[in-house]
Amino acid sequence: MRPSKSEQLLDIAETLFYKNGFHATGVDQIQAVSGIAKTTLYHHFNTKEALILAVLTRASATALxxxxxxxxxxxxxxxxxxxxIFLDLLEECQAPGFNGCLFSNAAAEFFDRSPEIVELARTHNRRLLDLFARILEDAGAPTAAAPAILALYEGILSLGRTQDIGPAIAAALDMIELMDKRR
Incomplete structure (x- = not known):
């Protein structure tokens, strides 16, 4: 079954936003790559910001x-x-086309322009923090470590754009091992 036009637009927009940035990617480019009429695009997403919010909402659900x-x-x-999770992150950061964290990229580009986009990025990180806290709690480890785990995770996503993240992954794995021994 073919994806709906809305899903096709979200797929193409997410790819272009991730590769080129949100401001550098225009609606005309998304329309041209998709081959979907501009009226159809605007029928599904009445503004570029609405399209960005839909992309981020779907990407957050998928990532989590x-x-x-x-x-x-x-x-x-x-x-x-x-x-x-961290070993998978290493693979993700080393994959061709890796361009950091979509949510951090969005928050950076829209920090002073769109509170809704920034809040969506914050919500994504809160949900990731909650997930890390649940993992720690289930393991009998202190949930107070969850913010540090999130900082490592997001820091590695950021560093992965510009440098070898092997040492950061190794440090994260060492920290996890130490926490495991102390429980």
């Missing part, structure tokens, strides 16, 4: 579900679930 799935994949138990 992916991290949750990683945490429960295989035989990983306790804090080893965090280890699986």
């Amino acid at each position: 579900a992916s991290v949750e799935k990683l945490a429960h994949a295989g035989n990983a138990q306790g804090l080893q679930r965090l280890r699986a």
Whole structure:
């Protein structure tokens, strides 16, 4: 089954926003790449900001579900679930076309222009923080470490654009190992 025109537009917009940035990607470019009439685009998303919000909302749900799935994949138990997440993050950062965190990129571009976009990025990070806290709690580790885990995770996403993140991943894995030994 073919995706709906709305889904096609979201797919193309997300790809272009991630690759080129939100401000550098125009509605005309999204329309041209999609081949979907501009009237149809505006029927689904009446403004570029509405399109960006829809892209980020969908991307957040997808990203959080992916991290949750990683945490429960295989035989990983306790804090080893965090280890699986960070090892996957290493692969993500080394993949061709990696361009950092879509939500941090959006927040940076719209910090003083769109409170709704910035709030959506904050909400995404709060949900990620809650997920890390649940993993820590389930493992019997202090949930007070969740903000540090989030900072490492987001920091690695940011660093991955410009440098080798191997040492940062190694530090995250060492921290997880130390926490695991102290429980």
